[in-house]
Structure formats: C-alpha cells, structure tokens
Amino acid sequence: MKMFKVATALLPMLFSAGLAFAGPGDAGHGHSNFSAGEPGDPKKPFRVVEVTMQEGDGTMSYSPKSLDVKRGEQIKFVITNGGALAHEFILADEKDNLKHAALMQKFPDMQHDDPNGKSLEPKAKNEILWRFSKRGTFEYSCLIPGHREAGMTGKVIVK
Numbered sequence: 001m002k003m004f005k006v007a008t009a010l011l012p013m014l015f016s017a018g019l020a021f022a023g024p025g026d027a028g029h030g031h032s033n034f035s036a037g038e039p040g041d042p043k044k045p046f047r048v049v050e051v052t053m054q055e056g057d058g059t060m061s062y063s064p065k066s067l068d069v070k071r072g073e074q075i076k077f078v079i080t081n082g083g084a085l086a087h088e089f090i091l092a093d094e095k096d097n098l099k100h101a102a103l104m105q106k107f108p109d110m111q112h113d114d115p116n117g118k119s120l121e122p123k124a125k126n127e128i129l130w131r132f133s134k135r136g137t138f139e140y141s142c143l144i145p146g147h148r149e150a151g152m153t154g155k156v157i158v159k
C-alpha cells in the first residue's frame, strides 16, 4: 500500500525530530521538519493566544478554531487540555500533518515534545512559541488516531 511506504520513509525523520536536535541524523534536515515557520525567539515580542482542547458529543475540538497571523509575527500558544482524554497540538501544514497522522496509525502511543508539537495529558498545560515566517495556511491538529477525524484541527492563516 502506498500509505505504508510513505510512513516507513518518514520514520527516521520523525524520531530524530522527537529528540529535539540531539540526533546525529538531524544534520541537513533542520527546518525541513517545520513547515509552518520556525521556533520563536523569547527575546522578541510575541502575542499570547490561549488554546483549549475539549471533547463534546462525539466531537473533539480546539478553541479557537482558527487564527489570523501577520507574516513574521510571533505567537505564544498557551495550550490547556480541558478534556478527559490525552490530546496533542502539532503545528505544521496540512500535508505534513496528514503524513504524520498516517504514521501515528501505526504508532498511536507516540509522544511529542518538540518545538512545534506537544502531547498533553488531561488537565495539563504547555506552551509553544512560534514565529510564522511564511505566508500560507497552516494548522494545529491532534494526530492521535480518531481525533483529527472527530474535528481536532485549527487553522492558522498567515498573511
């Protein structure tokens, strides 16, 4: 199956990304893991955006569901898991998130603590400081199998 091939090819890249720059296989990949821009600089100004994860009648969602950003702007996402299940916040473009989601079908217990992605247990809180250096439409999504499908994606539009 085509999907399987893609997921297998992605494996080393995603696992080295999970080691947060420590892996020897990281050289040359650098920013290629970050389709939505780059990690932010805490010494520069940023806007705080509070994001809540929640579950409802067969749905799962983020609040807010979308966000408009100016190109070059830094956003500090302050993320709270207000649900009863574990969730994640993975910031990327749709293409990368769909590939990553296919991989997580095989490895549903993957945990993320990356510059662009965090796993949050129920009631947990975490932060991501991000610089949106590119124009385009990006997203934050929960790639735990079934969660994206239940509505767990938010849009970031960078103009």
Ligand SMILES: [Cu+2]
Pocket (backbone or CB within 6 Å): 060, 086, 087, 088, 142, 143, 144, 147, 148, 152
């Ligand atoms: Cu989730």
